[in-house]
Amino acid sequence: MSHDTSDNMPEAHDASHGAVATHGDPFADPGLPAHEPRRTDIDERAAKRAERQVSLLFIVSMLATIGFIASYVVFPIDEIVYIFPIGHVSSLNFALGLTLGVALFCIGAGAVHWARTLMSDHELPAERHPIEADDELRADVIEQFKTGAAESGFGRRKMLRNTLIGSMALVPLSGVVLLRDLGPLPEQKLAHTGWDKATPQNPIALVNMNTNKPMKAEDIIQGSLTFAKPEGLEEDAEDFQVQIAKDALMLVRIAPEDIKDNQSRELGFEGILAYSKICTHVGCPISLYEQQTHHALCPCHQSTFDLADGARVIFGPAGHPLPQLKITTDEQGYLVATGDFDEPVGPSYWERPR
Amino acid sequence: MKKLSARRRHPLAALVVLLLALAATGGLYAAFAPAEKAQADTSAQSLAIDEGKKLFAVGCSSCHGLNGQGSSDGPSLVGVGSAAVDFQVGTGRMPAQQPGAQVPRKKVIYSQTEIDQLAAFVASLGPGPVVPKEEAYTPSTDPAVAGEEISKGGELFRTNCAQCHNFAGQGGALTNGKYAPSLEGVDPKHIYEAMQTGPQNMPSFPDTTMPEEQKRQIVAFVRHTTNDEPNPGGLTLGSLGPVTEGLFGWIFGLGLLIVVAIWVAAHTTKAKKS
Numbered sequence: 001m002s003h004d005t006s007d008n009m010p011e012a013h014d015a016s017h018g019a020v021a022t023h024g025d026p027f028a029d030p031g032l033p034a035h036e037p038r039r040t041d042i043d044e045r046a047a048k049r050a051e052r053q054v055s056l057l058f059i060v061s062m063l064a065t066i067g068f069i070a071s072y073v074v075f076p077i078d079e080i081v082y083i084f085p086i087g088h089v090s091s092l093n094f095a096l097g098l099t100l101g102v103a104l105f106c107i108g109a110g111a112v113h114w115a116r117t118l119m120s121d122h123e124l125p126a127e128r129h130p131i132e133a134d135d136e137l138r139a140d141v142i143e144q145f146k147t148g149a150a151e152s153g154f155g156r157r158k159m160l161r162n163t164l165i166g167s168m169a170l171v172p173l174s175g176v177v178l179l180r181d182l183g184p185l186p187e188q189k190l191a192h193t194g195w196d197k198a199t200p201q202n203p204i205a206l207v208n209m210n211t212n213k214p215m216k217a218e219d220i221i222q223g224s225l226t227f228a229k230p231e232g233l234e235e236d237a238e239d240f241q242v243q244i245a246k247d248a249l250m251l252v253r254i255a256p257e258d259i260k261d262n263q264s265r266e267l268g269f270e271g272i273l274a275y276s277k278i279c280t281h282v283g284c285p286i287s288l289y290e291q292q293t294h295h296a297l298c299p300c301h302q303s304t305f306d307l308a309d310g311a312r313v314i315f316g317p318a319g320h321p322l323p324q325l326k327i328t329t330d331e332q333g334y335l336v337a338t339g340d341f342d343e344p345v346g347p348s349y350w351e352r353p354r
Numbered sequence: 355m356k357k358l359s360a361r362r363r364h365p366l367a368a369l370v371v372l373l374l375a376l377a378a379t380g381g382l383y384a385a386f387a388p389a390e391k392a393q394a395d396t397s398a399q400s401l402a403i404d405e406g407k408k409l410f411a412v413g414c415s416s417c418h419g420l421n422g423q424g425s426s427d428g429p430s431l432v433g434v435g436s437a438a439v440d441f442q443v444g445t446g447r448m449p450a451q452q453p454g455a456q457v458p459r460k461k462v463i464y465s466q467t468e469i470d471q472l473a474a475f476v477a478s479l480g481p482g483p484v485v486p487k488e489e490a491y492t493p494s495t496d497p498a499v500a501g502e503e504i505s506k507g508g509e510l511f512r513t514n515c516a517q518c519h520n521f522a523g524q525g526g527a528l529t530n531g532k533y534a535p536s537l538e539g540v541d542p543k544h545i546y547e548a549m550q551t552g553p554q555n556m557p558s559f560p561d562t563t564m565p566e567e568q569k570r571q572i573v574a575f576v577r578h579t580t581n582d583e584p585n586p587g588g589l590t591l592g593s594l595g596p597v598t599e600g601l602f603g604w605i606f607g608l609g610l611l612i613v614v615a616i617w618v619a620a621h622t623t624k625a626k627k628s
């Protein structure tokens with residue numbers, strides 16, 4: 001094998017390779033370091049070995065992929081096993097993750113090994129040149145530009161110029177129209193909820209989300225938090241999720257003298273206030289209610305509402321207070337709503353009245 | 355008399371006088387002290403209340419007032435009931451270490467007997483939620499019923515609790531330094547009592563809006579999720595969701611990739627020229 005080794009051995013580093021700055025300059029460009037051959041460059045056996053290693057990695061990857069498919073078939077979906085540092089895990093998930101991980105890793109490792117041992121590793125300097133064109137060329141281009149401008153009459157024909165600018169400015173609008181296509185505006189959908197049929201003559205009962213039963217005023221004690229939906233909205237209804245996303249209420253009871261907002265106190269019943277549970281920022285369900293401060297917090301972007309003060313926004317991106325439902329009790333003392341929210345629930349949108 | 359007054363200056367005279375005075379006071383007290391013992395009601399309940407009152411005077415009255423009427427440093431305890439005392443003292447939250455946004459859970463310093471006595475005293479101040487009986491919060495042992503309880507409890511938990519305590523009961527942040535604590539390892543009784551009484555900023559879930567049975571289901575679910583539920587993917591990273599997972603991905607995932615990239619670029623196998 002040694003007969004061709006000397007041919008592959010490069011010459012000792014050529015000092016003129018790369019610009020070497022003047023003597024005595026502390027920041028002199030040292031030029032490129034000497035190129036050192038790798039073992040695989042000079043030893044055919046080493047190269048063959050590297051080749052085998054790379055293929056081995058690729059083969060392991062293939063096996064791992066087969067293992068992936070096999071484990072998908074073999075492992076039952078609900079089997080839980082104990083694996084030491086991780087704990088109780090699903091055997092299927094573990095096997096899938098492990099085999100896919102190995103398959104991908106081996107392809108990567110093989111590629112890297114290939115590049116490092118077998119592909120050419122000669123350093124190639126590429127000179128950097130100023131990107132500026134020379135003066136002559138520049139003068140020529142400017143000349144051509146001026147001629148072109150003069151010939152087009154762009155500066156002279158004002159109408160032409162203005163209409164061109166106008167058309168260019170309007171083109172992006174088509175993009176806006178396309179974006180508008182992303183969805184219909186909510187129109188009246190958020191303005192009407194499951195409570196909108198309620199009138200003083202025909203009140204709708206507030207139904208407890210936990211028990212699915214109407215509640216009496218005395219059931220709501222100070223410091224408690226209760227979620228309610230309109231009577232008649234059943235959980236197995238086809239559009240339950242769509243409806244509850246607008247109808248959901250949270251009920252709190254605040255000592256009437258602690259309620260700072262008169263209108264809010266009147267909408268409630270003896271301190272029981274019924275607020276929409278839907279955040280007015282982008283519509284997350286909020287109900288992180290702090291019973292001592294009467295703050296309700298939205299988990300999505302931390303909008304904070306003061307429920308004792310008409311659900312005023314005291315922090316965060318929400319634009320307006322939570323809508324409040326007017327409630328009272330019927331003859332038997334059950335809590336009922338006598339009207340819809342006085343403004344649309346949920347996030348702001350352009351056509352929103354206020 | 356001369357002799358006596360002559361000894362007035364004796365070094366031990368002061369001591370003798372002191373002893374005489376002490377003996378006189380002791381004797382007078384024995385003669386006139388009210389015969390308290392003989393008159394006290396000896397029923398177990400009022401004994402507990404008495405003991406509780408003493409403990410209260412020492413441990414709690416500086417904030418809640420001698421009769422639990424409250425002060426500028428602590429709320430009135432009239433009507434909070436024994437469940438609140440059992441929860442607050444039983445989880446070490448009370449006596450509070452220092453005022454602040456949140457009173458954290460810490461080492462319990464009272465024995466259960468003492469807690470019961472304190473609770474009896476506070477309960478005597480006004481009616482309120484009572485400490486639940488064991489069967490109220492003990493999940494069923496029948497596997498079929500238990501499974502049903504857990505799944506119902508899960509639904510209730512997601513409606514009522516998950517917004518603050520996180521879907522896996524790991525707790526979460528509230529406003530201004532307050533937080534909803536993790537439910538991991540919390541005694542079922544204390545979970546139940548917290549729902550009953552609404553400690554600190556947690557709203558309460560009284561039996562009128564969340565019946566006893568539903569509370570038991572929630573306890574069953576919380577115990578199951580925080581204790582027994584296996585984690586199919588391994589490494590929960592605190593079950594906190596995107597925050598920890600993202601952090602892990604960035605730091606360990608990307609970090610590892612960077613390390614590998616540096617290693618790949620920095621080392622090239624060079625042959626020794628020989």
Ligand code: FES
Pocket residue numbers: 279280281282283284286298299300301302303316317318
């Ligand atoms: S959705 Fe509530 S703050 Fe953004």
